[in-house]
Each structure stands twice: as structure tokens, then as C-alpha cells.
Amino acid sequence: MSAKLEALSQNLQAQFGDTLQSLKVALGEVTIEVAAADYLSVMKTLRDEPALGFEELTDLCGVDYSTYGDGAWQGKRFATVVHLLSLANNWRLRVRVFADDDAFPAVDTITEVWTSANWFERESFDLFGIAYVGHPDLRRILTDYGFIGHPFRKDFPISGHVEMRYDPDQARVIYQPVTIEPRENTPRIVREDTYGDAAHG
Incomplete structure (x- = not known):
């Protein structure tokens, strides 16, 4: 582990102690996990504490762990993962927080800490x-307003639930149940016997 990652890890341990559910260093990055109840206060401290100094949020996304590890995952299903950057200290941090309720996953918004979280949280929603509890404008951002469900959940069907088409009789776009029959395509590969043989080009 580099001296910089060691210093960051020590600063995090000193600042948060038992509030951290885990702290891991892997592939040159530090990842911490916090409880949903501590999430907002930890994020404010990460920004405001000079020894940490994470003034920039670079990314925020949702994760569905229901099929993680080929379905061997045990624990809460939905998490929010945030990537932070400290320009002053020249280090990065990943923060993960799991929603307590799988049926209605919710965590606090961090738009009051970093305004750049706004559209990221809308995308995750x-x-x-x-x-994201307390978000000033939590509504869909990528799918249309009539969309049903959340398409990045692992149990959402690949073909969706409804399809949209233009109906010339009604002179408008309509929604109807999906008419696509599920099928599995198996690619066929045809190669010459001499494929990859340097002597035959």
C-alpha cells in the first residue's frame, strides 16, 4: 500500500472509528462502507474536514446486488456508491451505503453537500x-414519465413490460404489452481448418 493510501486510511479511521462498517484498500483505491443512518453526516465530514478534504463528487450510482457472485450474495440488495475526489490532498475515495429496506430502498440525499449529486441521484432513482430522501426534485431523468418499473434492476425483463408504437388510426403514440417472444440466440462460428495457422496466412 502506498504512503498516500495509508495516510488516507489512517485519517478515515481516526475521524470515523466504529462508524465505518468496513474500510478496504484494493486496486489502488480506498473503499469505505457506512450505515444508511450515518451516511449524510459522514459525507458532510468528508467534505468539511481538512484532513480529508473531499470537495468534489465525481460519480454516484445505484447497484443491485441480487445476483452478485452468481446469486451467492447474502445481505441487503440495493446500494448507492459514491466516488469522491480531493484536489487539495490529491486522493480519491469510494463510499458505499446500503438501503435498509429492499422493498422500498431509500437513503438520504447528499445534494446539500454536493449539488452535482442532483442528476446522479435522479438517474439512480x-x-x-x-x-433519495430530501432530494429537491426526485423524478425520472432517462426513461419517459409513463415508464413502469426500474430497468437496471436484475429482475427487470430484458424486453420490458410494455412497448411503444405509433398508431395511424389514433394518430398518436400508444403503449401496449410487449409482443416480442423471448428467444435465445446461439451464435454459430464457421472457421476454416487452417484458421490461425501462420503458414497459411
Whole structure:
């Protein structure tokens, strides 16, 4: 582990102690996990504490762990993962928080800490159905307003539930149940016997 990652890990441990559910260093990055109840206060401290100094949020996304590890995952299903950057200290941090309720996943919004979280949280809400409590304008951002469900959840069908088409009789776009028959395509590969043989080009 580099001296910089070691210093960041020590600063995080000193600042948060038992509030951290886990702290891992892997592939040159530090990842911490916090409880949903501590999420907002931890994020404010990460921004405001000079020893940490994460003034920039670079990414926020939702994750559905229901099929993680080929379905061997045990634990809460939905998480929000945030990537932070400290320009002053020149280090990065990943923060993960799991929603307590799988049926209605929700965590606090961090738009009051970093305004750049606004559209990221809307995207996570739209695609994964994670609600961000206190968000000033939590509505869909990528799917249309009549869309049903959250398409990045692992149990959402690949073909969707409804399809949209233009109806010339009604002179408008209509929604109807999906008419696509599910099928499995198996690619066929045809190669010459000499494929990959340097002697035959």
C-alpha cells in the first residue's frame, strides 16, 4: 500500500472509528462502507474536514446486488456508491451505503453537500428505484414519465413490460404489452481448418 493510501486510511479511521462498517484498500483505491443512518453526516465530514478534504463528487450510482457472485450474495440488495475526489490532498475515495429496506430502498440525499449529486441521484432513482430522501426534485431523468418499473434492476425483463408504437388510426403514440417472444440466440462460428495457422496466412 502506498504512503498516500495509508495516510488516507489512517485519517478515515481516526475521524470515523466504529462508524465505518468496513474500510478496504484494493486496486489502488480506498473503499469505505457506512450505515444508511450515518451516511449524510459522514459525507458532510468528508467534505468539511481538512484532513480529508473531499470537495468534489465525481460519480454516484445505484447497484443491485441480487445476483452478485452468481446469486451467492447474502445481505441487503440495493446500494448507492459514491466516488469522491480531493484536489487539495490529491486522493480519491469510494463510499458505499446500503438501503435498509429492499422493498422500498431509500437513503438520504447528499445534494446539500454536493449539488452535482442532483442528476446522479435522479438517474439512480429512475434506473434502480432507490429513493433519495430530501432530494429537491426526485423524478425520472432517462426513461419517459409513463415508464413502469426500474430497468437496471436484475429482475427487470430484458424486453420490458410494455412497448411503444405509433398508431395511424389514433394518430398518436400508444403503449401496449410487449409482443416480442423471448428467444435465445446461439451464435454459430464457421472457421476454416487452417484458421490461425501462420503458414497459411
